[in-house]
Amino acid sequence: MKDYRRRDVALAVGLSGVAGYVDAIGFLKLGGFFVSFMSGNSTRLGVGIATGQWAMARTALALIGLFVVGVVLGALVVRKAGEGRRSVILALEAGLLTAAAGLISCGFDTAGVAAMVLAMGAENAVFQRDGDVGVGLTYMTGALVKTGQRIAAALTGGDRWAWGPYALLWAGLSLGGALGAGAYLRVGVLALWAAAALVALLAAVKAWREWTNA
Template sequence: MLPTLHHAPHSPRRQRIRVLRGRIGLGLVAGLSVLAGMTDAIGFMATGDFVSFMSGNTTRLAIAISEGDLTLVLRLTVVVMAFIVGNAAGVILGRLGGRRALPLMLAVATLLCIGAALPLASTFATLILAVIAMGMLNAVVEQVNGLPVGLTYVTGALSRFGRGLGRWILGERKDGWRVQLIPWAGMLVGAILGALLEIHLGIRALLVSALLAAILGLIALSIPPRWQMGYRLR
């Protein structure tokens, strides 16, 4: 009887697939980070509050508490809670959608469209919808080939890049730390675009964010479902 052949864990074919899966995942991360930066800049310029940067909102909340500004305390508390709800909803919707990106991205696009369509006097409601949408966005990609990534926040990415740089200077040649600049660069580019859009369109610029979310969801259709499942934590 001939022996059964098994593919080696690190066969050239599997290695090529792993590299391709990683590159496509990082490309998706770049696009999602552009969306996050764009939406955050639009929301901040239009409402004065961060849409995805909860570290900044938490610092502002602490200052408001120390100053006894109860109105701002309540506003920022609701914003932070909305972000938590968005993250939880993203995980739930992602599971219900078979861990595919399209249903989640269409939900994000819908929330942004509704927010942009609200009367200009309802900026707080628009802010909350955008915050929930950005919270949901974090569930689209959580890791690429085992490397953790953040979409709507880049402090962690810069920290991982800096620590990786330190290890590289010390002679350690571990891979992965350089790619942490991708979400940071994506958010920077997106924020520049978002600021320019807000100057010309105001809060209605969220419609552009919604369009980008839908486009990214459609692009994700070309990514094998198994790969998409691998981009999320189990």
């Protein structure tokens, strides 16, 4: 992440926190499935197939498919709006999270969960560069690998603090997960409204900055 400004790193960490927050809500709501962590769902898909637990396999596969659709949707929106218009993809994510919270609150759980997964997939387009993901926001294995690699480089004479941004991404997601789980245990799906409001605020701030810098 050395090519990103501090403001971008802060946004990435904040959005990783949102991903952890929403994922924890989804995990508790779905009883052990994820809305942003597709590695976990892929493992559950394999276990379901191997053990003949077809309901598990179907659920995992559906979530994975929805996530990919969300990634495609986010990438298409960014291609249309331009990779410098991060406010647009943030607005899309906020709209999907708002829809998710509203649908689940009204009893439409399946549609609401689908909107959550789409939002998490779309979030990964916020830092899209040249049609590719610049910073992964909803999965942390890569960030942890890069943290370890940068620590190794620091121990052998490289940049002393290059590992920091990647560690912050992981910390953001983990803290967001703790906050999301705690909020869900207290207020249920109402906790999802907070994530929608935060992303909407980030979209508004980003849009203002893009407009004033135009």
